Amino acid sequence: MELRQLRYFIKSAELLNFTEAAHSLYISQSTLSQQIKQLEDELGMPLFDRIGKRVRLTEAGSQFLPFARLTVSDAEGGRAVIDDLKGLKTGELRIGVTYGLSTLLTPVLVQFSAQYPEVKIIVEFGTSEDLLDKLKSTRVDFLLSFLELQDNDMFISQRLYESPLTLVVHPSNPVADKKSITIKDLKDIPLVLPAKGFHTRHFLNEALAQNNVQPNIKMELNDINTLLQLVETGNWCTIMTVAAAKGRQTLKTIPIKGLNIISQASITWPKESYRKKAAIVFTEMIKKQMK
Amino acid sequence: MELRQLRYFIKSAELLNFTEAAHSLYISQSTLSQQIKQLEDELGMPLFDRIGKRVRLTEAGSQFLPFARLTVSDAEGGRAVIDDLKGLKTGELRIGVTYGLSTLLTPVLVQFSAQYPEVKIIVEFGTSEDLLDKLKSTRVDFLLSFLELQDNDMFISQRLYESPLTLVVHPSNPVADKKSITIKDLKDIPLVLPAKGFHTRHFLNEALAQNNVQPNIKMELNDINTLLQLVETGNWCTIMTVAAAKGRQTLKTIPIKGLNIISQASITWPKESYRKKAAIVFTEMIKKQMK
DNA sequence: TTACATCCATTGATAAAACCGATTTAGAAA
DNA sequence: TTTCTAAATCGGTTTTATCAATGGATGTAA
Missing domain, CATH: 3.40.190.10 (Periplasmic binding protein-like II)
Known part of the structure; x- marks a missing residue:
């Protein structure tokens, strides 16, 4: 048992795909396959089930994984010291x-x-x-x-710190003049929003559903920078934390009344x-x- | 960094002698020397000071050691699972x-x-x-x-459980008839005792010093079995926990009054x-x- | 059903490195 | 000074980690 093998094992257990794991470890698939096998031989038990072309952790593999993680993590702790x-x-x-x-x-x-x-x-x-x-x-x-x-x-x-969700607009956008808006207003404002998976969307969706508001979502994307660039064209608005929008001086934040989502x-x-x-x-x- | 190197390092740090460490690891001294050097190179810091022909841990080495131990121990935990x-x-x-x-x-x-x-x-x-x-x-x-x-x-x-210290004698020994003895009596009884390093001796020495008794110690040895065999000759007595003497049916235990040492x-x-x-x-x- | 793509295992060859014995180097001891 | 001892170094051997190529098995698309 060597750290190298534990690292290989952990990556394989995470991806459940030897080929990808090998690739991300910058080794060949055959090397990975052999090293895993060697580890399994030494432990005297298979760590993976090979069902067809699929791979999944055996009971032994699942039990072994946290120890492998601990071992590697401690070694890295040593290096950090x-x-x-x-x-x-x-x-x-x-x-x-x-x-x-x-x-x-x-x-x-x-x-x-x-x-x-x-x-x-x-x-x-x-x-x-x-x-x-x-x-x-x-x-x-x-x-x-x-x-x-x-x-x-x-x-x-x-x-x-805490940062409330807010509407972000470009001054050229008609909404920009308002001092504040309500949740209901959101159904008429064309929006580009962070994609699902972003915490913003998670909370926002819940709040909108609670208030029974169907927002006017024109686009979803998973890159905040691009998203803000789109907002800067003035064609759309977005919703995000005040803190996130802070960096863009050209953009304006408008409070959304009744939207009580404060991100921590x-x-x-x-x-x-x-x-x-x-x-x-x-x-x-x-x-x-x-x- | 590999587990092998960590094992080598730990053993070397314990013995502070590469030759002995190599021997106890069943590798050659040159291999050990090279592996330690390789580890040090990878970490970018020496783990040992080589002062003359002596070896001692550097600050880095002392700090690294517990992590090395943890790492190896976690790996062994994985194997145990x-x-x-x-x-x-x-x-x-x-x-x-x-x-x-x-x-x-x-x-x-x-x-x-x-x-x-x-x-x-x-x-x-x-x-x-x-x-x-x-x-x-x-x-x-x-x-x-x-x-x-x-x-x-x-x-x-x-x-x-608790087990008091007691006098152990062979029936053929003159002391064997007594129901109990006192600490003072010990100065006249020829004793063979467990060597220093045994917990018995540690506590016994303190108690004897406190009571100002000079015991009549004829022999010290670090093997309990041999010691009990000597007692079985009837020439000497010894002092140990009741539990330790229990195995020998031929021997008799006699309480020592005033000796309040109870081993846990x-x-x-x-x-x-x-x-x-x-x-x-x-x-x-x-x-x-x-x- | 066939052809194809995908994924893991195996094989044979190569490069890396772990290892050893012998030697050198350098403090410590005599 | 010489002698002794422990670690470092050197050269060579063995082991092994690695790769590219290939084989076999299994899903998938035609």
């Missing part, structure tokens, strides 16, 4: 962030990178679910998101694993920046 | 036991081995300190000992790591056997 000892002169910092929080992130990225130029930063944008997955498999150090999860076995959250921005950490110094310093910068 | 899934039809059970508790152990060994013949049992006798070391580095699954440790970060104890037999587990089913079953047998 060493990196920390080098005084932030090295190492990587992987940040998972939801699109809506990029405006909060950017200035801190600049500041941190200037102060610790030796630390390589990898920013992963994604939906909350994607990111939580990445956090679980320790592919990011922490999360910046609107996830509101009750503390559980695996994660722990620190609250950052927070930092989410994996509960058990080692927190590298770079991550702690970075999150402290974020908190300070908010003041 | 798989073994458990095989329904005690395989796997190893490593028991650390102090000499004084062998009488408790033996019948359970027989019973367990009969019931689960496929499980390989390794029994490690040793002093409490030795065994605690082995427990720390997960070379045993649990400990059977007279250690009375307050629960801490690493270990957790379950009490088994207990099972000690590592706190965080996975408890294999075989270990749980075995300890349950021990508890049941005591009734």
